[in-house]
Amino acid sequence: MLRTSTRAGALSLRYQAVRSFTEQLALPLSAEDQLVQSMSDVSPTKWHRAHTTWFFETFLLMEHLDDYTPVHPAFGYLYNSYYEAVGARHPRAERGLLSRPSLQEVANYRRIVDEAMLSWLSRLDDEKDKVALDLVELGLHHEQQHQELLLMDIKHVLSVNPIDPAYHDVDPPSAKPVPPLAWSPFEAGAVAIGHVGDGFAFDNECPRHEVLVGDYALANRLVTCGEWAEFMEADGYRRADLWLSEGWQTVQAQGWDAPLYWDKRNGSWHVHTLGGVRPVNPAEPVSHISYFEADAFARWAGARLPREGEWERAAEGTTLSGNFAEDGLFHPAPASVAGLTQLFGDLWEWTASPYVGYPGFSVADGAVGEYNGKFMINQMVLRGGAAVTPADHIRCTYRNFFPPHSRWMFSGLRLAKDVA
Secondary structure, three states: OOOOOOHHHHHHHHHHHHHHHHHHHHOOOOOOHHHOOOOOOOOOHHHHHHHHHHHHHHHHHHHHOOOOOOOOOOHHHHHOOOOOOOOOOOOHHHHHHOOOOOHHHHHHHHHHHHHHHHHHHOOOOOOOOHHHHHHHHHHHHHHHHHHHHHHHHHHHHHHOOOOOOOOOOOOOOOOOOOOOOOEEEEOOEEEEEOOOOOOOOOHHHOOOEEEEEOOEEEEOOOOEHHHHHHHHHOOHHHOHHHOOHHHHHHHHHHOOOOOOOEEEEOOEEEEEEOOEEEEOOOOOEOOOOOHHHHHHHHHHOOOEOOOHHHHHHHHOOOOOOOEOHHHOOOOOOOOOOOOOOOOOEOOEEEEEEEOOOOOOOOOOOOHHHHOOHHHOOOOEEEEOOOOOOOHHHOOOOOOEEEOOOOOOOOEEOOOEEEOO
16 A cells, blocks of 8 residues: 655655646647647647656666666657757757657557556655655656646647637636736845745755845736737837847847737737637736847836846745646636735746856756756746646746747736835
8 A cells, every 4th residue: 555644655646646637738639739849949749748758767767776678769869858968869849750659659658657657656765765756756846847838839839720729628817907006015135035944946946045135116916918018009019229139139030019929810919828819808917928028018117027036035925826737727817806916827927037046056966967057048037837837836936947039938027116
């Protein structure tokens, strides 16, 4: 019988739940859906399912079981993502060319690895096997990151299909008015940020340290589509004075005139969602915007983006509740309460902070050291999670990061300002 009171037993149950949720997310998709790669940043659903399985097979089963034989000798090449220490890998931009292995073979791969993992976990000791159990927990959070990526990526895949397919059927959020924009003030001082204590955290969330902040205020909610439409009507996408230099170059080169997935039909703006194409709801938070767009809007609004220390200070100690993946909406919902809200869920919030290591940060030894540290260049930090983020995957110290031009992820913005 499984000893659920032990850490190994609890991780076995969590392993089954996380792996099952990945399959649940893939269930609405056909075999054809799961093969498509619509751009180089997108990975096919089938690849996500195989890669997360490869992680457990490579870093746990092959490392800890002397008698374990890999399911297929080519899978290490096909499903390695970016781990240079593990070996060569198939080019990222060509993942959509992998019609073989079949979807059924990938499903079998998941089943075989799951059976081996659960059998091995049942034999682990909480004290003697702590390092292995820590890596299992990392693997589960890694899979939850890919659950979010799966939804981000399939949204882009379906958006380029001219018949406007939907991922699932779901009622859109209501168009009722949102609370008016207001400001929550915070006093200047030394603020401690970063993970501390028990519980899982990625290495880039540590160590806890102090940052100095001035007197500042955060907007009570995310910027809405209606407010973004005002920015567009004020020629926000055509005013060079609002944009960072690289941002202005990107706007011109890409021909941006609206957020990603917005499309004007019969004279009105519509948006592609995982629930299909709908008229833009002015009450919803604006989503799928780049850092460049968020920064330009903030400047136009006479404000700025929050620094990550300011954001974390405001979020620490607040209830971790919101619109997450388990809610099944997979789309940002309008703010519904007054006061500081929408800190968690709905949309990842751009900050003005570059993605760098905290003071005292060091990269772990071995292949897992490539997990976060190697990406600490040319990226900006986002906070708070989104409507496609599993709720038990997020925390106030979580640091997401993307290049400033990216906007296919579920990204939005909250305004900040200095207080004299």
